[in-house]
Amino acid sequence: MKLKNNAFTLDPLDYKILEALQEDARQTYTEIGKRLEIAHSTVYDRIKRMEQYGIIKKYTTLIDAEKTGNKSMTAIMTVYTDPKESEKVAEELCKAQEVVEVYTSLSEELQIIAKVVAESQENLHAFIANSVAPLPGVLRIRTSMVTKKFKETQFSICNDPKKLTFIKGTRNINGEKQHEP
């Protein structure tokens, strides 16, 4: 963990802590410390620092909506916009409760891609017709309904094999031995 000009650089130990948290954020500092062969106080300090700098944004729960019995449907909405209004459209979409993710894409046309969750097809249509289509700058919208989910996970920062090789056999800034992955 290094600080330079108020910028934050992660070292291999930070990545290992993040990886452990991504697997199970309810682990105690002691459990993470044991797993990584470091003191729990080190784990605590690093996690607090990463929270402070916004690297760890929040701890949340991944819920399987199907198992809760709640009827809902998910759709991927592509919104083609006037480039001048694109930012505003994206900001407005972010405010809507039905919209759970918003991205912009720079392809041949400026697009906003959003994941929308609604209780029914009718509610989805009403939301798009009454809250998205009227936004200034929206040129047209294409919506694809999700029919089956095959995978849903968060991107693991340790997915990169090069990073794992880098971590192997190194020591952290405290001189503590790293856990072999």
Place this chain on the structure above:
Amino acid sequence: MSPETVSKILRTVPREKAFYFFTSIGNYTGTSASSLKEFVERINEVNVKSLEFHLYRGDFEKWIDEVLQDQELAGGIRRLQKVNLIGETLRNQLYATVSRHLKWLTSQT
């Protein structure tokens, strides 16, 4: 029909009350109409699938009745729904119904 009622029907409505043309649930064509005059123009321009989608869901009838508050035209659209037209025949009939009514309304002002 009083001149006030006619003016109300022919007014331009705010953006959030405009009619937005979709071809299916969630698929917006980019075309909208904020007045009856614009609505007639759009009937000739929009993808015919959008006309079929909205007519048989009752969306045209609902918008004309609730937003423009023209019960007479809403009734005409409802009758058209029962004929079960599709494609360009539907477009032509819808255009004829709405444009005829618009012409009559404008002659009243």
